[in-house]
Amino acid sequence: MSEARKPxxxxxxxxxxxxxxxxxxxxDGLPSVAVAVVDAAGDPVALQREDGATPLRVDIASGKAYxxxxxxxxxxxxxxxxxxxxxxxxxxxxxxxGRFIPQAGAVVIRxxxxxxxGAVGASGGTxxxxxAICAAGVKAANLVVA
Numbered sequence: 001m002s003e004a005r006k007p008x009x010x011x012x013x014x015x016x017x018x019x020x021x022x023x024x025x026x027x028d029g030l031p032s033v034a035v036a037v038v039d040a041a042g043d044p045v046a047l048q049r050e051d052g053a054t055p056l057r058v059d060i061a062s063g064k065a066y067x068x069x070x071x072x073x074x075x076x077x078x079x080x081x082x083x084x085x086x087x088x089x090x091x092x093x094x095x096x097x098g099r100f101i102p103q104a105g106a107v108v109i110r111x112x113x114x115x116x117x118g119a120v121g122a123s124g125g126t127x128x129x130x131x132a133i134c135a136a137g138v139k140a141a142n143l144v145v146a
Contacts, residue, residue, distance in 0.1 A: 009039050009109060009117040013141045014046035017109070017120050020140030022048065024133040025124065033124030033133070036061040037109075040116045042069045042099070050124075057123040063101030064130070065121030067092075068108050070100065072116055074146070076131055078102035105130030108146040109138050117143065 014037040021035045034049040034057035042065070049058050064075045070092075071078055082089035082102040093100045104127025109117045120137055122130035135145045 009037070009045055011045060013117075013143065016141040017134075017137035017143075018046050018048050019137075021120065021122060021133045021137030022050065024136035025050075025122070028125070028129065028133065030125040030129055030133070032057075033122050033130070034058045034061040035120065035122045035134070035137070036065045037118060037120045037137075038062070038065045038069050039118040040069060042066040042119075045118065053124055060101060060103070060123035061105070061121040061130075063099055063121070064103055064106035064123065065119040066096070067100045067102050068106040068119035068121065069116070070096075072108060072146075074104075074108060074131060075102060075106035075119075075121065076104035076127060079104045079127065103127060105134070107131055107134045107138060109141075110144040110146045112144060114144070116146075 032050040032052035106121030
């Protein structure tokens with residue numbers, strides 16, 4: 001008998017993450033941001049761009065989330081790794097058709113058992129500010145920030 005498959009990141013969870021991340025951005029007084037939530041495969045689940053946020057914010061937030069989900073660590077960690085091994089990280093960006101952005105501003109989303117559900121990325125503040133609002137979103141959805 002096969003085990004029941006656990007559902008991945010749900011749209012409801014992704015929407016909770018988005019709403020809480022945007023609320024955190026407003027509470028912190030950040031410029032207009034974009035926030036992207038992706039599943040464990042790096043595919044988009046939910047995305048919002050605040051009024052006034054430039055269009056590239058969407059691509060940047062999505063690329064940060066894609067990178068974090070793909071490597072299973074926050075994009076801040078990836079940023080440091082990219083500095084230490086630029087050739088490899090340039091190859092990752094190229095092989096993903098530019099979707100992979102190893103820049104601080106995304107966190108991994110895990111369930112309470114530690115399974116990778118996806119990642120959330122933001123663009124609009126500094127890398128640390130973007131990661132902080134992403135973490136606030138994940139916590140609001142009662143999931144684990146990694």
